[in-house]
Amino acid sequence: MERFARILPLLLLLAGAAPAAAQLRSVDLYAPRGFGYVIGDTLTLTAEVALDAPFVLDPASLPQPRALDYWLDLRQARLADHGVRDGVHRYTLDLVYQTFYAPLEPRRMTIPAVSLFAIDGERRVPVEVPAWSFLMSPLREIVATGPGPAMVLRPDISPGPIPIAALLRNLAAALGVALLAFLALAWQMGWGPFGRRRARPFTRAARAIPATLRAPAGDPGSPASGYGSALRMLHRAFDATDGRGVFAEDLPGFFERHMAFRSAELEIRRLFDASRRAFFGADPAGAQRDLPPADLVALARRLRAVERGTL
Amino acid sequence: MRRERLALLVTLLVFASSLAAAAWLGARLFVAERDNALIASLGAGHDLAVSTDDPPELLFARLHFLATRDRLDEAQPLLNQLASGDDRRLAVAALYDMANARLRLAFDQLESNRIDPAIPLVRLAKDNYRRALTLDPGFWDGKYNLDIAMRLVRDFPQIDLEGEEIPPEAAKKLWTDLPGLPRGLP
Numbered sequence: 410m411e412r413f414a415r416i417l418p419l420l421l422l423l424a425g426a427a428p429a430a431a432q433l434r435s436v437d438l439y440a441p442r443g444f445g446y447v448i449g450d451t452l453t454l455t456a457e458v459a460l461d462a463p464f465v466l467d468p469a470s471l472p473q474p475r476a477l478d479y480w481l482d483l484r485q486a487r488l489a490d491h492g493v494r495d496g497v498h499r500y501t502l503d504l505v506y507q508t509f510y511a512p513l514e515p516r517r518m519t520i521p522a523v524s525l526f527a528i529d530g531e532r533r534v535p536v537e538v539p540a541w542s543f544l545m546s547p548l549r550e551i552v553a554t555g556p557g558p559a560m561v562l563r564p565d566i567s568p569g570p571i572p573i574a575a576l577l578r579n580l581a582a583a584l585g586v587a588l589l590a591f592l593a594l595a596w597q598m599g600w601g602p603f604g605r606r607r608a609r610p611f612t613r614a615a616r617a618i619p620a621t622l623r624a625p626a627g628d629p630g631s632p633a634s635g636y637g638s639a640l641r642m643l644h645r646a647f648d649a650t651d652g653r654g655v656f657a658e659d660l661p662g663f664f665e666r667h668m669a670f671r672s673a674e675l676e677i678r679r680l681f682d683a684s685r686r687a688f689f690g691a692d693p694a695g696a697q698r699d700l701p702p703a704d705l706v707a708l709a710r711r712l713r714a715v716e717r718g719t720l
Numbered sequence: 721m722r723r724e725r726l727a728l729l730v731t732l733l734v735f736a737s738s739l740a741a742a743a744w745l746g747a748r749l750f751v752a753e754r755d756n757a758l759i760a761s762l763g764a765g766h767d768l769a770v771s772t773d774d775p776p777e778l779l780f781a782r783l784h785f786l787a788t789r790d791r792l793d794e795a796q797p798l799l800n801q802l803a804s805g806d807d808r809r810l811a812v813a814a815l816y817d818m819a820n821a822r823l824r825l826a827f828d829q830l831e832s833n834r835i836d837p838a839i840p841l842v843r844l845a846k847d848n849y850r851r852a853l854t855l856d857p858g859f860w861d862g863k864y865n866l867d868i869a870m871r872l873v874r875d876f877p878q879i880d881l882e883g884e885e886i887p888p889e890a891a892k893k894l895w896t897d898l899p900g901l902p903r904g905l906p
Contacts, residue, residue: 447863448853448863448866448867448870449850449853449857449859449862449863449866450857451857479875480875482854484854507853507854507857509850509853509866509875511866511867511870511871511874511875513871547867548863548864548867549864549867549868549871560827560868562820562823562824562864562865562868563820563860563861563864563865564861565784565787565788565816565817565820566784566812566813566816566817566861567763567784568759568762568763568777568780568781568784568813569759569777570756570759570760570777571752571755571756571759571775571777571778573749573752573753573756576745576748576749576752577749579741579745580742580745580746580749583738583739583741583742583745584738584742586734586738586741587735587738587739587742590731590734590735590738591735593731593734594728594731594732594735597724597727597728597731598728
């Protein structure tokens with residue numbers, strides 16, 4: 410058995426089976442370390458089997474997971490088929506063993522050989538995965554010399570609570586999503602604080618006016634020009650803020666109802682004068698002189714600030 | 721307008737489903753907290769019954785309660801259920817605790833010099849340790865205690881009694897021990 414103790418690829422030609430040697434190319438055993446195993450350890454032997462092409466390993470001859478001995482269990486036997494290449498059919502066989510031997514001192518144990526069969530329809534050729542031996546080590550002294558009584562069991566596993574951390578995390582995530590969805594819903598419906606967002610006509614006007622002034626380069630005299638549109642936007646913002654049409658003569662009432670805008674009274678009156686000239690006086694050029702586009706933008710921003718209450 | 725309505729619908733759907741998930745998780749959390757209270761109560765030494773539908777953690781707490789009080793016959797069905805359950809960690813713990821309980825009982829018997837009742841206890845304990853190690857080969861406490869049990873009652877290669885082939889002398893012995901067997905009188 411000593412010769413198998415090394416970790417080695419091992420070529421095994423079956424002795425006394427001369428005709429079989431032609432079909433069985435090789436059985437290479439790849440073993441883990443051969444020492445330092447204690448009771449309950451698992452070890453995996455890997456055998457690489459090469460057969461001549463028409464032969465296949467008989468799956469029925471694979472060992473079944475079972476107790477092989479009073480101290481040794483075969484836990485798993487996995488066969489991987491790598492197919493035929495250059496007339497050689499290759500397999501990898503993984504054998505997982507678990508040892509339950511309780512040695513008193515380091516002791517060499519042997520995993521027995523495994524006999525498989527290769528078949529090609531009529532012929533049947535034995536394939537042997539060789540035996541392998543390894544050293545098992547004891548876990549405890551033979552005579553206890555440590556403090557305390559000799560045979561003290563390791564303590565029980567005490568019952569623990571049902572883990573709820575994951576549950577709590579998921580619950581928090583679900584509630585978070587629900588809150589976000591609710592906020593999105595409120596935003597879409599304009600509920601609560603989002604309601605005021607909707608009623609901010611000057612904010613919208615201030616955002617749109619610079620682009621409107623830039624866009625149509627056409628006739629500056631026409632009321633459809635960018636300047637005229639920008640004026641109309643501001644007027645619509647006044648209308649929306651007051652909830653009714655606001656004309657120059659309504660301004661005193663407007664300032665009554667919206668005290669905050671009083672701080673911009675002068676500019677607002679300038680705006681209303683300019684639009685009167687532009688729309689009713691048919692003098693858009695004069696209007697633009699009275700209230701140049703840059704001033705119009707500045708006024709829109711000022712009104713936006715008033716509306717937000719930041720002025 | 722149409723897109724807005726669609727967005728609204730999607731938001732509503734997300735809201736409703738996340739609320740439903742939260743409600744379901746909350747209910748599960750409530751049940752888990754209740755079971756945890758039962759586990760804590762068992763740990764504090766209250767003799768609470770459990771049913772087979774209870775979560776495995778609670779069953780294990782009950783098994784531990786019974787095993788530490790030498791009520792092994794009551795604990796065995798729980799062990800069977802846990803060992804065949806899905807929770808490998810709890811199966812290992814249940815097998816290990818039960819084996820420990822058996823081994824402690826065997827120690828008590830041995831201390832008062834009753835060898836015969838101790839031997840099957842040690843054998844059962846060894847079997848449970850082995851099953852625990854089969855599930856978790858890296859379980860060091862199980863290895864250590866199995867080593868102790870192995871030195872109390874060592875395993876030996878036994879005659880293979882599986883299958884039909886009963887050794888003739890064993891078969892003979894089986895019959896001669898039976899009372900009331902006709903003795904071949906004419």
